[in-house]
Ligand SMILES: Nc1ncnc2c1ncn2[C@@H]1O[C@H](COP(=O)(O)OP(=O)(O)OP(=O)(O)O)[C@@H](O)[C@H]1O
């Protein structure tokens with residue numbers, strides 16, 4: 001800067017401040033996104049077919065046993081899933097986080113695999129493994145003991161079978177929360193207890209378990225919530241078994257003759273349950289959220305299990321075998337053999353299913369195109385919306401910005417199928433005729449993915465010092481320029497990670513989509529469900545493995561990124 | 575009309591009034607230091623001036639034009655200001671050169687012009703060899719200079735600095751303090767400098783503003799503030815003074831627990847409770863009983879420290895109060911010895927408590 005020259009730096013002239021209009025637009029958009037389907041849901045619940053206000057729907061719900069029973073079964077099923085997930089995951093988490101059990105580092109990889117598996121795909125895998133007649137396990141059992149054609153040891157088409165098949169894919173929620181909590185239990189507390197002569201058992205009971213109890217409870221509540229709101233697994237396993245849970249009942253009310261008013265009405269209690277569960281879970285974990293409390297303090301002391309380490313290892317191996325290894329092998333085998341029961345060998349090997357799925361079955365190429373197009377659009381638009389929302393909320397850009405945070409978080413409490421009903425009602429009328437187009441699917445995906453994306457990015461914002469943005473403002477950048485040139489690049493890896501998780505969440509979503517897709521707007525997940533109805537397990541396995549492979553690739557990429565906070569897998573839902 | 579004027583400025587966070595009816599005029603080209611203890615509202619005042627927050631009452635004017643008031647405020651990017659943040663706020667994803675060029679790029683200057691301006695400022699701040707490094711690869715002092723270069727390259731009218739030196743070690747702090755003053759004298763922008771270090775304020779400022787709990791205690795030149803503090807708070811905050819509580823006897827005489835002090839200033843009603851401040855280095859200590867009583871305090875040396883150039887005595891007075899005196903090193907006095915301290919009237923100041 002030479003004083004000799006008479007050159008003056010030009011003064012920055014005013015440009016429009018976009019923050020207010022953007023804020024307004026965002027509020028309007030999110031409000032429509034979230035509140036419109038909910039309003040239609042409420043409206044339909046309290047009216048009859050003719051549009052007259054009535055409480056008949058609720059009366060029917062209370063008196064009709066075919067409507068009451070699914071509630072009771074669903075609650076029983078979800079509580080069992082919660083309990084089973086907790087029983088599986090807690091010891092596993094402890095072995096991995098705090099003991100010298102062999103092979104600990106592999107466990108997390110397998111748990112991630114279970115996490116990434118869409119529950120409906122797991123349910124189908126278990127159908128392949130444990131259907132009473134054709135299930136591989138039963139076939140093997142019969143041939144080993146030379147039994148009659150109808151003898152079987154396991155039957156997945158039962159309530160316990162369903163509970164088991166769901167728990168295989170919900171236990172990771174408990175595992176993640178508990179192992180994070182265990183990582184933070186200070187070793188010195190345990191050591192102090194051990195030094196005073198307490199046995200391992202006493203230390204566990206008096207020190208460790210009380211410290212991780214909130215995490216266990218919170219994790220189980222998520223598992224319960226997932227089970228309660230899940231559509232795919234019950235539809236695949238409970239319907240053949242001859243019973244309904246709430247979600248499948250709601251779906252069946254949309255089959256001919258459709259009773260949308262009743263469906264809307266029975267969605268209400270389900271919505272209440274999820275809100276209650278989430279509220280309880282939040283109050284257990286406290287406002288800060290368990291996963292973000294403090295940092296890991298040093299290397300935790302590992303408990304030496306002695307001979308018991310092999311027992312622990314066996315337990316772990318069994319869990320991983322049942323939840324990941326067997327289902328995956330079943331899918332691979334089914335994808336590559338002519339009939340399910342044949343063992344995979346050179347003679348039985350075939351690429352027929354692969355050819356069928358990719359070249360012959362016309363529906364798949366359309367579904368794949370739709371799925372990936374929607375995945376890309378949802379991930380891009382959703383991440384963008386979540387970024388701007390998180391920015392406005394965390395930086396107090398406008399008065400009342402916190403409202404946006406609430407709007408963006410509300411969908412977390414809306415079960416997928418309920419959202420599906422709401423969106424169907426909102427967009428299949430003549431005012432907004434979006435039903436039958438991919439736009440209604442985009443709206444559904446954006447709504448579903450918004451809470452997790454928002455949560456992830458707003459915690460990322462908290463890690464960026466406000467002064468970095470202010471430094472840009474004072475040098476002459478507007479809010480939007482700052483967001484584009486400073487904030488977004490600094491948060492780049494968080495943004496990419498969020499994009500990846502939204503993408504994965506989108507390609508595996510079924511619950512809400514089942515009511516919203518039509519012949520022209522099929523998705524891979526829905527095709528898988530349709531193929532299951534027609535019993536085409538080979539094609540399902542090919543499609544399912546493809547979804548899994550894509551998810552793994554993307555997760556791996558996302559995990560490689562140097563993140564500030566670390567990606568949170570809890571943002572996935574089925 | 576002054577260049578920058580704050581009038582009746584207030585800012586509340588919930589029930590807490592963080593900036594309380596602050597009025598201040600800053601002349602063009604001056605360096606003004608906001609000085610005060612932690613939490614007194616300095617940063618908040620600076621952020622109000624920068625336009626990052628809007629006031630709840632009062633207004634800010636530049637050249638007579640209102641830029642902040644309760645209802646509306648000019649956004650920071652249009653204020654022709656630059657700011658140096660306590661955290662430096664260098665963008666980690668840009669090199670030194672990119673950080674510095676950012677403000678110029680926003681102003682849509684031609685590429686060659688940007689390069690030459692950036693090169694000039696990097697040379698001035700001795701950063702040229704580091705131009706391609708990322709902030710994470712620089713020392714604290716180098717980061718500080720980048721932040722300075724980035725702020726100055728856009729030729730701001732006003733430069734705001736928030737405790738810019740607090741993260742540096744004392745050698746570097748000395749050097750940077752000089753650097754800031756030198757750059758200011760070269761470019762003559764108006765500077766608002768926030769600090770809680772009084773020696774930093776004394777050496778850099780044309781005008782010092784002492785803040786306490788959100789309001790202004792005193793505005794004046796470094797000499798004013800140091801020699802003629804307007805309140806007990808200012809005297810205590812600037813340090814180096816003894817504060818004695820007492821009652822006004824007549825215009826210029828104060829009774830401090832039996833010790834009668836004639837003072838340099840008047841203006842307090844007889845009988846009112848006041849404080850008297852007297853700088854430590856103006857006190858003389860002797861072992862000879864004085865003939866007069868006025869402004870002479872009898873006491874005992876309880877501690878004496880040899881500081882090379884000075885001797886620092888802690889003296890316990892008959893009333894039990896302790897005062898410090900910094901004197902020449904001649905005629906040392908032992909601990910426990912009875913002494914008389916002379917508090918010269920011309921250095922005793924009556925202060926509101
Ligand atoms: N965004 C805010 N919300 C609520 N209170 C705030 C906010 N910013 C500052 N405060 C409070 O206002 C008071 C003054 O803060 P400020 O940062 O202006 O102090 P300061 O004089 O700069 O102190 P320091 O020397 O420690 O930096 C403090 O009590 C602080 O807790």
Ligand SMILES: [Mg+2]
Pocket residue numbers: 616617618736
């Ligand atoms: Mg401050």
